[in-house]
Amino acid sequence: MQNVEYHAIVDPNMAKRRHISNPPAPYQLYYFPIPGKAEGVRVALALSNLIWRDNEIMGEQFAQMKDDGQLPWGMVPILQTPFGTLAESTAILRYIGEIADLTPTDPFQAAKVDEYLDGMEPFSRILSGTFSIEDVDERTKARQAIFNEEGDGTKNLKLLQTKISQSSTGWIANTENMSIADIRAFCGIFGLFSGNFDGIDKSILADYPGLLEYHDKVANEPRITKHYANIAEGSLRWTYQPNAFADLV
Numbered sequence: 001m002q003n004v005e006y007h008a009i010v011d012p013n014m015a016k017r018r019h020i021s022n023p024p025a026p027y028q029l030y031y032f033p034i035p036g037k038a039e040g041v042r043v044a045l046a047l048s049n050l051i052w053r054d055n056e057i058m059g060e061q062f063a064q065m066k067d068d069g070q071l072p073w074g075m076v077p078i079l080q081t082p083f084g085t086l087a088e089s090t091a092i093l094r095y096i097g098e099i100a101d102l103t104p105t106d107p108f109q110a111a112k113v114d115e116y117l118d119g120m121e122p123f124s125r126i127l128s129g130t131f132s133i134e135d136v137d138e139r140t141k142a143r144q145a146i147f148n149e150e151g152d153g154t155k156n157l158k159l160l161q162t163k164i165s166q167s168s169t170g171w172i173a174n175t176e177n178m179s180i181a182d183i184r185a186f187c188g189i190f191g192l193f194s195g196n197f198d199g200i201d202k203s204i205l206a207d208y209p210g211l212l213e214y215h216d217k218v219a220n221e222p223r224i225t226k227h228y229a230n231i232a233e234g235s236l237r238w239t240y241q242p243n244a245f246a247d248l249v
């Protein structure tokens with residue numbers, strides 16, 4: 001398994017809320033017990049009217065599902081639906097975004113949202129080269145370099161901050177309402193600073209007042225606030241709560 005740093009803190013309250021035991025939920029999400037690549041999908045599902053279950057799997061179950069041919073591309077997240085299995089986090093997010101009314105109806109606006117989802121891909125892979133570094137000091141150094149003055153992390157955060165500042169509505173893709181592009185940006189940017197990744201400290205965000213303002217906007221959107229209101233003590237999801245970074249302002 002690559003790209004997953006297992007300081008897994010399962011969030012029992014959140015998991016319990018999503019479990020519909022009888023009859024089985026028609027939509028079944030499978031991913032590791034971390035926010036990671038599934039978090040945006042989880043939020044979109046939570047904001048939809050669908051009945052779904054969040055299956056948090058560990059390495060053994062992942063291997064079994066892979067061996068059984070249940071993972072179309074050999075990876076998670078996957079979403080099992082009444083119509084078949086859907087893989088790829090962005091494809092799942094787009095699908096649920098349509099259902100949950102988190103995608104604009106205007107074709108150009110919808111394409112703009114797609115542009116942001118695709119444009120944020122390099123940022124979503126920003127740490128990918130560091131997961132295989134076994135030595136913790138080396139891993140820490142490599143990650144700090146990503147966020148030094150010339151690093152790609154810094155360039156990406158600056159770019160995202162600039163894009164947000166150019167939006168007249170404050171939503172990242174300049175949509176009238178919050179869209180799946182915001183859910184992806186919010187989960188991706190602030191999930192990075194949860195403390196789960198050696199070498200990535202939340203203090204980095206102090207250099208990005210525009211991103212902190214954006215955090216406030218999304219975290220205080222009533223549906224997002226409600227979604228993250230009851231996270232467990234020690235959950236990695238603290239970064240998604242209002243005032244998570246208030247000490248940096």
Ligand SMILES: N[C@@H](CCC(=O)N[C@@H](CS)C(=O)NCC(=O)O)C(=O)O
Nearest residue numbers: 001002003037075076077088089090
């Ligand atoms: N492009 C895929 C990437 C998914 C991905 O990298 N999944 C990782 C976990 S974050 C995985 O399944 N790794 C296990 C493996 O490669 O064996 C997506 O966005 O869904």
